[in-house]
Each structure stands twice: as C-alpha cells, then as structure tokens.
Amino acid sequence: MRPRSSAPPRWCGRRGLPATAGTVLGRQDAGVSVFWDIPYAAAPVGPGRFAAPAAPLPWTGARDAGAPGPTAPAALRAGFGPLDLSALLGSRWVTGQDYLSVNVWTPSPYRDRLPVMVYVHGGGFLNGSGRAALYDGTGFARGGVVLVTLNYAYLFRWRSTAFGGSLGACHCAELPFVFDRTGVPGLRGPQALLGDGDLPSDLASHMYRAWTGFAATGDPGWAPYRPGEDRTVQVIDERWRPAHV
Structure with missing residues (x-):
C-alpha cells in the first residue's frame, strides 16, 4: 500500500x-x-x-x-x-x-x-x-461520500508493534486505517500508535472501502449485528472474517 x-x-x-x-x-x-x-x-x-448553544450570527x-x-x-x-x-x-x-x-x-x-x-x-x-x-x-x-452513521459492529484485532508489541490492538488504533491516513507524521515509530513494523498491505484500503460502501449503500460488506437474532461481528485483522457472538 x-x-x-x-x-x-x-x-x-x-x-x-x-x-x-x-x-x-x-x-x-x-x-x-x-x-x-x-x-x-x-x-x-x-x-x-x-x-x-445559540444560533450563529448571520454574516453578509x-x-x-x-x-x-x-x-x-x-x-x-x-x-x-x-x-x-x-x-x-x-x-x-x-x-x-x-x-x-x-x-x-x-x-x-x-x-x-x-x-x-x-x-x-x-x-x-x-x-x-x-x-x-x-x-x-x-x-x-474522492470516494463520493459526504456521511456515515455506523450501526454495524466490528472487532479490530490488528496489533501495533509499538512498545515492543505491548500496545496491541488498542482503542483508536483502527482510525488511521479507516481514514486511509497511515502516512501521517507521528503515527509511525517505536513509540507511536502504529509502531515501526510493516503494515498490512491492504488493511487501510479495505477498511476505507468498507466505510465508504456503508455510507453510500448501507452495506459495509458484512451482515448487520442484530441483538437476539444474527449477532454477526466482523473481525478485522490482516485477514477479515465474520464471527457470531
């Protein structure tokens, strides 16, 4: 990538x-x-x-x-x-x-x-x-999207190499992949969110396509999570797979 x-x-x-x-x-x-x-x-x-909050003052x-x-x-x-x-x-x-x-x-x-x-x-x-x-x-x-409201569940399991791998799949580690912005300065390095190891070649593009697809069509590429019915969660890692919980 x-x-x-x-x-x-x-x-x-x-x-x-x-x-x-x-x-x-x-x-x-x-x-x-x-x-x-x-x-x-x-x-x-x-x-x-x-x-x-009050309404903003109009301008000319x-x-x-x-x-x-x-x-x-x-x-x-x-x-x-x-x-x-x-x-x-x-x-x-x-x-x-x-x-x-x-x-x-x-x-x-x-x-x-x-x-x-x-x-x-x-x-x-x-x-x-x-x-x-x-x-x-x-x-x-560029993908034709201006909004998405996320009603789907996912589990992000890709583990960062930061701090010798101890950071793991921490909260917010998925965001650079969602925005396809893994090249932003400050995200890479031994003490940065994404670590200094190699990133999965297509994880960012895959996640970006899922969010763009959901915004455009309502379908990110996996089944919706329905409590009491088909409780499907997409497991996101170097390989993607659905899980039923």
Whole structure:
C-alpha cells in the first residue's frame, strides 16, 4: 500500500457554498472541495459558556472558509506516557472564541443526493480537534461520500508493534486505517500508535472501502449485528472474517 501524502494540498481554486447564516467560500482541487471553520453556533463567551448553544450570527457577503479555525480550549495531551497521539488529538490549542464550527469535504463538482458522513472526534471530553491531521476527509470526498452513521459492529484485532508489541490492538488504533491516513507524521515509530513494523498491505484500503460502501449503500460488506437474532461481528485483522457472538 502506498501511504497518502500528509502534506497539505496546494489548492487551485475557490468555491462558494450557501449555509444557514450566509455564504462560505472554500477551496477546491483535484475533485475535492473543502470548507473549514463554518460556525454551527455562536461563540460561547461569558455566560454563554454554561448555556445551551445559540444560533450563529448571520454574516453578509462570503465568509472565508479556506483555512482551519480555532479549537476548543484544552490542555496539551498529545502523549500518554511516551505514546504520541498528536496526530489524533491535535498538537496544540489554537486559541480563538469561534471554535464551535464544522469542516466539510465534498466531491467537486457537487452532485445531489450524496451520502454524508459525520465523524465526531474523540478525546474523553478533555482533548481532541476536528482539524487533527488524521481526520482529513479528502479520501472520503474522492470516494463520493459526504456521511456515515455506523450501526454495524466490528472487532479490530490488528496489533501495533509499538512498545515492543505491548500496545496491541488498542482503542483508536483502527482510525488511521479507516481514514486511509497511515502516512501521517507521528503515527509511525517505536513509540507511536502504529509502531515501526510493516503494515498490512491492504488493511487501510479495505477498511476505507468498507466505510465508504456503508455510507453510500448501507452495506459495509458484512451482515448487520442484530441483538437476539444474527449477532454477526466482523473481525478485522490482516485477514477479515465474520464471527457470531
């Protein structure tokens, strides 16, 4: 498998998109349009930090959505001991009040009735950012996907070689394969999430196709998990197999 480049793309054009509070102007290149930092709520300042979100203030003209915006306040927590998770959690707090925003990747030119994937980043309500390097949606947009809501169960068993193999198939180790972003700096190395050993040649492309297929057709390639009936779980490793639990 050839890892995707982690370098930011050199955008060759701009594209406008109507939003609820106004028009945003993003960037497009190679069949993908990206719109960064679109407010979904007003900035939570003063008493607003402890109140329900309010609608964003409308704007006139086109709002520049061509670059990432601020992130929610958080202490730096890039490492868990010597384990580097900056690619998943972000490397720093990007200050600013208007951090209640979304980022959107979409195929370009846009087509009607596209599937949409909404991914909510992790972080234990303490850390994390939708602009972390791992969560680049370019691959999904190129696959014709804008959302997936996951109602299927899976068991990820591929074991990382980090820390001499003691990290194993830990929580969040599957995400670089889901996004097909195993080449992101900070993910490889003896003390990084994916370790420094060889990766399975087609695991990332296989997982990416499963998630893209689910978003587009509702079928990731295995039977759904039905409690009390056919409780099928897809076991994901170098070789994939269904299991009944």
